[in-house]
Amino acid sequence: MTTVRDATFDLFRRHGMTTIFGNPGSTELGMLADFPADFRYVLGLQEAVAVGMADGFAQASGTVGHVNLHTAPGVGNGVGAIFNARANKAPLLVTAGQQARSLITMQANLTNRAAVEVPKPFVKWSYEPPRAADVPYALAQAIHQAALPPSGPAFVSIPMDDWEVELDRVDFASHVARDVSARTRPGSAQIEALALRLRKAERPLLVAGPEIDASGGWDAAVALAERQRLAVWASPATGGNRLGFPEDHPAFQGILPPAVGPLGEVLAAYDLVLVAGSSVFPYYPNIPGEFLQEPTELIAITSDPDEAARAPMGDAIVADVGLTLAALVEALGEDSGRMPPAPRDPAPAAADETPLAPGAACATLAALFPADGIVVLESPSSTPALRNQLRLSRPGSYYFSAGGGLGFGLAAALGVQLAQPERQVVCVLGEGSAQYAITAFWTAQAYSIPVKFLVLRNNEYSILKWFSALEEVTGAPGLDLPHLDVAATARSYGVPADTVGGREELHEALAGAFAADGPRLVQVDVAPGMALV
Numbered sequence: 001m002t003t004v005r006d007a008t009f010d011l012f013r014r015h016g017m018t019t020i021f022g023n024p025g026s027t028e029l030g031m032l033a034d035f036p037a038d039f040r041y042v043l044g045l046q047e048a049v050a051v052g053m054a055d056g057f058a059q060a061s062g063t064v065g066h067v068n069l070h071t072a073p074g075v076g077n078g079v080g081a082i083f084n085a086r087a088n089k090a091p092l093l094v095t096a097g098q099q100a101r102s103l104i105t106m107q108a109n110l111t112n113r114a115a116v117e118v119p120k121p122f123v124k125w126s127y128e129p130p131r132a133a134d135v136p137y138a139l140a141q142a143i144h145q146a147a148l149p150p151s152g153p154a155f156v157s158i159p160m161d162d163w164e165v166e167l168d169r170v171d172f173a174s175h176v177a178r179d180v181s182a183r184t185r186p187g188s189a190q191i192e193a194l195a196l197r198l199r200k201a202e203r204p205l206l207v208a209g210p211e212i213d214a215s216g217g218w219d220a221a222v223a224l225a226e227r228q229r230l231a232v233w234a235s236p237a238t239g240g241n242r243l244g245f246p247e248d249h250p251a252f253q254g255i256l257p258p259a260v261g262p263l264g265e266v267l268a269a270y271d272l273v274l275v276a277g278s279s280v281f282p283y284y285p286n287i288p289g290e291f292l293q294e295p296t297e298l299i300a301i302t303s304d305p306d307e308a309a310r311a312p313m314g315d316a317i318v319a320d321v322g323l324t325l326a327a328l329v330e331a332l333g334e335d336s337g338r339m340p341p342a343p344r345d346p347a348p349a350a351a352d353e354t355p356l357a358p359g360a361a362c363a364t365l366a367a368l369f370p371a372d373g374i375v376v377l378e379s380p381s382s383t384p385a386l387r388n389q390l391r392l393s394r395p396g397s398y399y400f401s402a403g404g405g406l407g408f409g410l411a412a413a414l415g416v417q418l419a420q421p422e423r424q425v426v427c428v429l430g431e432g433s434a435q436y437a438i439t440a441f442w443t444a445q446a447y448s449i450p451v452k453f454l455v456l457r458n459n460e461y462s463i464l465k466w467f468s469a470l471e472e473v474t475g476a477p478g479l480d481l482p483h484l485d486v487a488a489t490a491r492s493y494g495v496p497a498d499t500v501g502g503r504e505e506l507h508e509a510l511a512g513a514f515a516a517d518g519p520r521l522v523q524v525d526v527a528p529g530m531a532l533v
């Protein structure tokens with residue numbers, strides 16, 4: 001005989017899911033009892049942190065991530081981060097405890113009355129098994145749901161008295177040992193038709209989206225661009241939770257602007273736009289204009305049927321992005337003979353002023369950035385400057401919140417570092433953004449997670465002031481952040497931290513942080529305002 005708990009942990013083992021992020025309560029202790037030695041539990045002190053860490057871990061580890069939350073309030077606290085995970089397409093199992101089955105009907109304390117409803121808009125699948133014996137089966141389904149394209153969070157609510165229940169083999173054996181995969185390639189006729197359109201194009205463009213990296217299609221995207229002499233733009237930063245193309249490559253032209261009008265103007269220079277692994281498009285803010293001007297044509301490749309269906313223009317192919325790009329490379333053969341696109345200009349050097357321009361801070365980071373480093377970014381008004389100065393060029397080097405809910409950056413950086421212990425994670429944060437996951441500093445020191453944090457402090461919600469100007473809003477309150485000291489807070493949680501001013505001081509402090517073991521934080525004062533370079 002086996003218990004629900006044993007069968008569940010066997011299921012997790014089989015899927016390589018031996019890291020569990022969470023914040024426990026009395027309703028989760030049954031699951032955590034006699035915690036197996038081959039598993040690791042990573043404690044987040046608030047649920048947004050636990051979910052954010054699991055999101056980063058899921059994206060960077062190649063496994064389904066797992067976060068365990070405390071019944072209704074825990075899931076409630078985590079919902080903003082679950083929203084982000086959905087936008088990031090992070091394959092994520094979210095579990096939560098529930099009151100004992102015999103007490104649910106009387107709505108005893110801690111009963112989650114609508115357990116399945118609470119996370120619903122933001123998860124792919126939400127379930128509470130009707131019998132204890134169904135818990136492993138429900139979890140197996142949730143894991144498959146989370147991993148199948150488009151990957152995303154799936155939720156299971158588990159009554160607290162289920163874990164000790166004994167199972168008959170017949171109740172669980174068949175679902176533990178199942179592989180389910182759905183990486184599909186378009187048919188050869190579809191590939192040929194796409195190859196023909198590319199061959200005929202005079203000024204073809206590849207828009208590189210986050211799903212290229214997630215599907216392992218990086219090399220295929222580079223080969224396609226090089227052989228076909230494609231100009232390459234990154235999909236707008238608003239939805240670009242990962243990079244799809246090396247940003248120091250001569251074919252790379254820049255990051256598409258996110259608003260309809262300006263984006264349409266960039267596309268107008270091309271006759272065929274191939275969008276790989278992005279929605280069409282993560283538009284924001286609302287600057288009207290032409291979506292696509294004749295005679296430009298657009299074709300999107302995405303594994304997400306919803307993205308394909310809701311695109312306002314162009315054709316779409318629903319298939320695995322990496323496999324489709326590889327098939328296209330094969331079908332198109334060697335060189336297209338086209339003229340290569342002109343390379344874009346190097347990023348201009350930012351002036352050495354006080355306070356430092358955000359671009360100068362990013363350039364200082366770039367000078368020290370480890371060759372195999374990974375950036376997790378949440379510093380809204382410096383996003384373009386960082387992408388311009390750093391020009392990351394390796395797969396799996398960049399994570400950003402496609403959902404835009406703050407709190408992702410600090411938390412996810414820890415999850416990414418746990419998933420990629422051989423690579424150095426650098427987390428670049430605004431001092432405002434850091435507050436939404438501030439307790440993650442405790443987890444960083446408690447588990448010796450050696451993330452290096454760079455906080456760009458400008459004493460305001462700069463991006464919101466930029467939006468105010470764009471929306472012609474004057475007199476909005478709540479946009480200033482005087483006296484916020486992230487370094488002092490990080491130190492209070494046990495993370496060594498410095499505050500610096502000029503470029504040389506920053507260089508020295510960052511070099512010291514990179515040379516040190518364990519987590520380190522450098523806070524630098526920067527000039528407010530949207531920084532493009």
Ligand SMILES: Cc1ncc(C[n+]2csc(CCOP(=O)(O)OP(=O)(O)O)c2C)c(N)n1
Nearest residue numbers: 380381405406430431432433460461462463
């Ligand atoms: C959960 C959540 N709440 C509020 C916002 C709105 N918001 C977007 S950017 C921003 C300011 C971020 O400030 P900071 O990190 O200091 O960066 P800066 O704008 O100064 O670059 C806020 C509050 C959000 N995106 N997510």
